[in-house]
Structure formats: structure tokens, C-alpha cells
Amino acid sequence: MKRSYLVLLMLLLVLPLSARTLFMDQAGLLDEADSDVVQQSLMSLSNREGMDVVVVTTNSYGGKDSRSYADDFFDYNGYGRGVDRDGILLVHNPVAREYYFSTSGHAIEAFNDDAIDYLEEGITPFLRSGDYKGAYLKFASLAENVMEIYYSGEAFRREEGPGGFFFPAWLLVSLVLGCVSGWFYVSTLKRRHRNVSSRSDADDYLKKNSMDIVRDEEIFLYRTVSRVYRPRNNNGTSSTHVSSSGRTHGGGGGRY
Amino acid sequence: MELEDNVFQCPSCGGDVEYSPEQGNLKCPYCDTEFDIDALKAAEEILKRENRDEFKWEDSSFPCYDEEEGVYSYRCSSCGGEVVLSGSEISTFCPYCGENLICSGNISGALKPDFIIPFKITKEEAKKALVDYYKDKPLLPDDFSNRNHIDEIRGIYVPFWLFDAECEEKLCCRAHRTTSWPQGDYIYTTTSYYLVRREGSVTLERVPVDGSETMPDELMESIEPFDFSEAVDYKTAYLAGFYASKYDVEASSSEERANERIKKTTEDLFLFPLRARYQGLSVASSFLEMKNGRRRYVLYPVWLLNTRYGGRTYTFAMNGQTGRFVGEVPVDEKKEKKRLVLSSALFSSLFFLFFFLISLIG
Numbered sequence: 001m002k003r004s005y006l007v008l009l010m011l012l013l014v015l016p017l018s019a020r021t022l023f024m025d026q027a028g029l030l031d032e033a034d035s036d037v038v039q040q041s042l043m044s045l046s047n048r049e050g051m052d053v054v055v056v057t058t059n060s061y062g063g064k065d066s067r068s069y070a071d072d073f074f075d076y077n078g079y080g081r082g083v084d085r086d087g088i089l090l091v092h093n094p095v096a097r098e099y100y101f102s103t104s105g106h107a108i109e110a111f112n113d114d115a116i117d118y119l120e121e122g123i124t125p126f127l128r129s130g131d132y133k134g135a136y137l138k139f140a141s142l143a144e145n146v147m148e149i150y151y152s153g154e155a156f157r158r159e160e161g162p163g164g165f166f167f168p169a170w171l172l173v174s175l176v177l178g179c180v181s182g183w184f185y186v187s188t189l190k191r192r193h194r195n196v197s198s199r200s201d202a203d204d205y206l207k208k209n210s211m212d213i214v215r216d217e218e219i220f221l222y223r224t225v226s227r228v229y230r231p232r233n234n235n236g237t238s239s240t241h242v243s244s245s246g247r248t249h250g251g252g253g254g255r256y
Numbered sequence: 257m258e259l260e261d262n263v264f265q266c267p268s269c270g271g272d273v274e275y276s277p278e279q280g281n282l283k284c285p286y287c288d289t290e291f292d293i294d295a296l297k298a299a300e301e302i303l304k305r306e307n308r309d310e311f312k313w314e315d316s317s318f319p320c321y322d323e324e325e326g327v328y329s330y331r332c333s334s335c336g337g338e339v340v341l342s343g344s345e346i347s348t349f350c351p352y353c354g355e356n357l358i359c360s361g362n363i364s365g366a367l368k369p370d371f372i373i374p375f376k377i378t379k380e381e382a383k384k385a386l387v388d389y390y391k392d393k394p395l396l397p398d399d400f401s402n403r404n405h406i407d408e409i410r411g412i413y414v415p416f417w418l419f420d421a422e423c424e425e426k427l428c429c430r431a432h433r434t435t436s437w438p439q440g441d442y443i444y445t446t447t448s449y450y451l452v453r454r455e456g457s458v459t460l461e462r463v464p465v466d467g468s469e470t471m472p473d474e475l476m477e478s479i480e481p482f483d484f485s486e487a488v489d490y491k492t493a494y495l496a497g498f499y500a501s502k503y504d505v506e507a508s509s510s511e512e513r514a515n516e517r518i519k520k521t522t523e524d525l526f527l528f529p530l531r532a533r534y535q536g537l538s539v540a541s542s543f544l545e546m547k548n549g550r551r552r553y554v555l556y557p558v559w560l561l562n563t564r565y566g567g568r569t570y571t572f573a574m575n576g577q578t579g580r581f582v583g584e585v586p587v588d589e590k591k592e593k594k595r596l597v598l599s600s601a602l603f604s605s606l607f608f609l610f611f612f613l614i615s616l617i618g
Contacts, residue, residue, distance in 0.1 A: 196584060204480065
């Protein structure tokens with residue numbers, strides 16, 4: 001297979017940090033200045049978080065599908081930090097209008113299915129509008145959020161995705177809750193205006209100790225047994241698969 | 257259940273199950289349900305038995321008023337309410353609507369109560385309770401509470417029929433109990449189905465039913481119970497200074513209400529311990545047989561104030577023995593709307609502030 005375009009990268013386990021290319025613009029989508037910005041952003045992020053965060057653009061998968069291409073690109077170019085080769089790689093194909101995230105090592109766990117959805121939702125609007133630089137930078141910033149949560153010992157959950165204080169939405173929610181509470185309060189006041197209630201029982205008139213039980217039996221009729229599958233208790237799931245090099249990868253992707 | 261010789265229907269899935277004598281209990285090959293065919297047959301027999309609740313009330317003879325006792329009946333020309341007063345006062349006001357009452361004659365020959373509970377709560381105490389009742393009601397119309405009508409509160413002896421009964425209950429329920437346990441990759445659940453029978457007897461004493469048509473049953477039931485231990489033999493002298501509502505609901509007409517209440521209490525009493533024993537419980541049959549049902553006629557003390565407002569009558573009623581009271585007062589719509597708007601605005605602001613602070617922390 002032709003791999004002449006591949007750049008040889010050094011695998012560094014500890015500091016000092018490498019100056020490897022983490023942004024491989026094979027499709028030539030960005031100009032030099034923008035490429036530099038993305039490269040710098042990915043590099044500083046990777047160094048900060050201790051996982052390689054890579055973006056690759058290509059116009060062709062060379063006969064593979066997006067997943068194998070992403071996995072192989074990651075494996076054969078020696079990306080990933082530490083013994084487990086921790087890292088995440090985004091392949092973007094502007095011709096097929098596809099993207100794929102490949103995760104490796106600890107990134108498989110960090111970027112669980114919820115996190116991959118979170119990344120997808122973050123970058124697809126940029127990809128659709130053709131703002132590729134924006135998409136890659138968004139990818140970097142969202143990936144950082146996910147890794148922060150991972151390092152805090154939590155599993156990433158969809159609803160935990162950091163969101164700002166969205167003014168009109170909260171105003172509406174407050175109004176609805178406020179009106180419901182107001183209505184409830186006034187109903188409570190109104191209820192105090194009437195305390196008439198009929199008695200359907202005669203419990204007050206039972207003669208003390210007059211109860212005498214002469215029969216108290218249970219007749220067994222039948223017994224049924226059923227079983228249900230017990231789901232494993234998991235903190236967020238990460239779907240995984242094995243790449244051509246025999247290593248395990250996680251991730252996911254789609255079209256835009 | 258039995259389709260043909262030795263073939264039975266599974267009670268759970270309805271599949272045909274063949275019976276082999278050496279097995280003992282049957283096991284359905286389709287759903288693994290185990291069942292005891294003899295018990296199922298016995299249960300079917302029990303459920304087939306038809307019974308009806310039986311309430312038998314003794315026909316007791318009651319003493320009647322004679323002319324010398326000087327008890328007169330008065331009728332209201334406006335609302336039609338009828339009251340009984342001792343002595344023929346020339347004019348008096350209807351305790352229900354405040355209009356003039358017209359004497360309709362001596363009530364000699366009418367039933368005389370067996371017992372009476374004299375008033376224990378004074379008029380002043382009743383008035384104070386009413387004033388307090390108005391206090392914590394911000395939606396009360398000002399012109400309703402400002403009206404100087406509290407003095408019109410009246411003490412009325414209300415006729416009640418009291419029912420005593422010894423009840424025999426036969427309760428039959430379908431019930432099930434469930435246990436679950438994890439094993440390997442599965443959670444297993446076993447549900448055992450039973451027919452539960454509980455039978456026995458219980459005595460109820462002095463279940464009251466209001467015997468006055470003019471007094472709403474709901475209102476009188478709301479101020480229950482009265483403590484019968486303080487009841488004394490009836491004497492006309494107790495009526496002095498008070499009204500007495502004339503009984504106009506025959507004992508036999510009140511029976512139905514008494515029966516309903518007795519049935520409910522008896523059934524609940526027998527059912528109650530079963531609720532803790534089983535996860536699922538439904539009454540399959542419940543039969544009550546009553547013995548020695550006895551009725552008595554008594555007068556119970558009630559403070560009453562009816563107020564007309566906005567075309568409706570609002571009633572305040574108080575148990576003249578225990579002080580327990582019920583009432584209904586009107587709602588001022590303008591005040592209600594104002595409160596609703598203001599409180600909604602306040603709550604909305606608080607929620608908004610809360611969310612805002614949360615977002616700052618998060």
C-alpha cells in the first residue's frame with residue numbers, strides 16, 4: 001500500500017514534548033496560517049492532557065472505509081502517548097462528506113459513546129457550513145472538556161456536557177414553574193375555605209376488642225417463575241473494535 | 257379448569273397440562289407454572305358460592321311525646337325548615353335562613369328521643385372559633401367577614417339515628433407474593449398465587465346517621481364523632497334556649513347509609529392485615545351478615561350559622577360537644593386573581609434567581 005505521504009513521527013512517552021504534526025491536511029483544506037493555528041491548538045492540548053489529539057484530512061480512503069482508515073492512520077503513524085498509546089484521531093473526508101473519530105488506549109474509555117455523540121454534535125454544524133478550521137478547533141475544545149471529565153474520575157454523560165446559562169430558556173422554565181407554584185399556592189388557600197368531608201366508614205364506632213377471627217387461611221393455587229436479563233452496571237459504554245494491526249480502537253463517525 | 261380426563265388448563269398461560277398421578281403438583285410444560293390441582297378446584301368451589309350481604313335491623317318501638325310536654329313544631333315560611341322548640345314562643349327566627357318561623361302546633365305523638373348529649377361548648381366559644389376560622393383566609397371577601405352576623409349563630413339539637421350491629425364477615429381474596437433473586441446473568445422472579453379466606457365477627461356501636469332532611473349528611477359526618485358516654489336520658493328541659501331539628505328521615509331510610517359505613521369498616525378491618533402479607537391483593541368476595549341490629553333515636557348538639565352571600569348559602573357547623581367544626585366561606589375572585597398573579601411573579605423570579613445562581617456555581 002502506498003504510504004509515501006506519511007510523515008515519520010517520534011513516539012515520546014514523557015517530556016520534552018515533540019513537535020510532531022498533529023494536523024495532517026492531506027486534502028489541503030486550510031491555508032498555511034490556519035493550519036498553524038490548528039496545529040498549535042492540537043499540540044498544546046495534547047501536551048496539556050497527555051493524549052494525542054490528531055486531525056487528518058483526506059480526499060480518499062485508499063480503498064478502506066473511514067473507520068479502518070482512521071484506525072490504521074493512528075496505528076501506523078505511531079500516534080498515541082504512553083504504553084497504551086492514548087489518543088484520539090479525527091479523519092475528515094470533504095469529498096465523501098464524512099468524518100470519523102478513532103480512539104485508542106485510555107481515550108477509548110474517556111471518549112465513550114456519549115462523548116463521541118457530543119463531539120459529533122459539536123463539529124457537524126461547522127463542517128456543513130464549510131468552516132473547517134472552526135470544526136477542528138471546536139473538536140479540540142470539546143475533546144478537552146471530555147478529557148477533563150475523564151481525569152476527574154467521572155464517566156462522560158450526555159447531560160453533563162457543559163452548557164452555558166441560556167437566558168430565554170431558563171426564563172421560560174422559571175415562568176412555567178412559577179405559575180405552577182402560584183397556582184398551587186392559591187389552590188391551597190382556596191382549599192382552606194371548605195373543610196367539609198363525608199365519612200364513608202364507621203371506624204370511630206368499632207367496639208374495642210370485639211373482633212373475633214374464626215378463619216384465617218391461605219390456599220396455594222399456583223406458582224410462576226420468570227427471568228429477565230440482568231444488564232451489567234456500567235458507567236457509560238464505549239463501543240470498541242479491533243483494527244488491522246490487531247489493536248483495539250473505539251470511536252464513531254458519520255456523514256454531514 | 258378440567259377439560260377432559262386428566263387434562264387441565266394451566267392457570268397462568270392457559271396451555272393444556274396432562275396430569276400424571278405420581279407427580280403430585282402439576283407443572284405446565286409451556287410456562288413452568290407449578291400448580292396444585294386440588295387446591296384450584298377447591299378455590300373454584302369457594303368462589304362459586306353465592307352470598308349476599310344481610311342487614312337485619314330490629315323494629316324497635318320508640319316512646320312518643322305527649323301533649324303535656326309542651327313541645328311545639330315550627331315551620332319556616334321561607335326555606336321550609338322545621339324545628340322543634342319547647343314552649344310556644346310567639347315569634348322566633350329560622351336557624352337555617354333567619355326568616356320568621358310559624359308555629360305549626362304541638363308535636364304530641366311524634367317520636368321522642370332516647371338520649372341527648374347536652375351542649376358543652378358555649379355560644380361565646382363557638383363565636384370565637386368562627387372568628388378564628390375567618391382569620392387565616394386572605395381570599396375571604398371583606399364584606400363577608402365584616403358583616404356583623406356572627407351573633408346569629410344558633411344552637412340546634414340535631415336528631416340522629418344510632419345503629420348498633422354485630423357483624424359476621426366472610427372475606428375471600430385473591431393474593432400473590434413475589435420473590436426475586438439474581439442468578440448468573442438473569443434475575444429470577446417467582447410469583448405464588450393464593451386464595452385467602454378470613455372470617456370472623458366484630459361489633460359496631462352507635463354508628464350515627466343524621467335524621468334531619470334539612471341538615472346535609474356531609475356536614476354532619478364532618479363534625480363526627482360525638483362522645484356517647486356523655487349522653488343522658490332525654491328530658492324536654494334540655495331543649496330550653498335551643499332549637500331542635502325535627503326528625504324527618506325515618507329510621508328505615510337512614511339504614512342504607514349506616515349499612516354502607518358498617519360494610520366499609522368491617523371489610524377494611526378484615527382486609528387490613530392482608531395488605532402487609534401480600535404484594536398483590538384483590539377482594540374476590542366479601543359477605544357481611546349482621547345480627548342484633550338495633551336503632552336508637554338521639555339528639556346531638558350542633559352550633560350552626562348559615563350565611564347568604566352572592567346567591568349561595570355558606571354554612572358553619574360545630575360539634576357542640578367536642579368543638580370540632582367545619583365550614584365553607586366564599587372566595588373573592590378579585591383577590592384570588594391578584595394573589596395568583598403576584599405569587600406567580602414572585603415564584604418565577606425566585607426560580608430564575610435560583611437557576612442563575614446554580615449556573616454561576618456550575
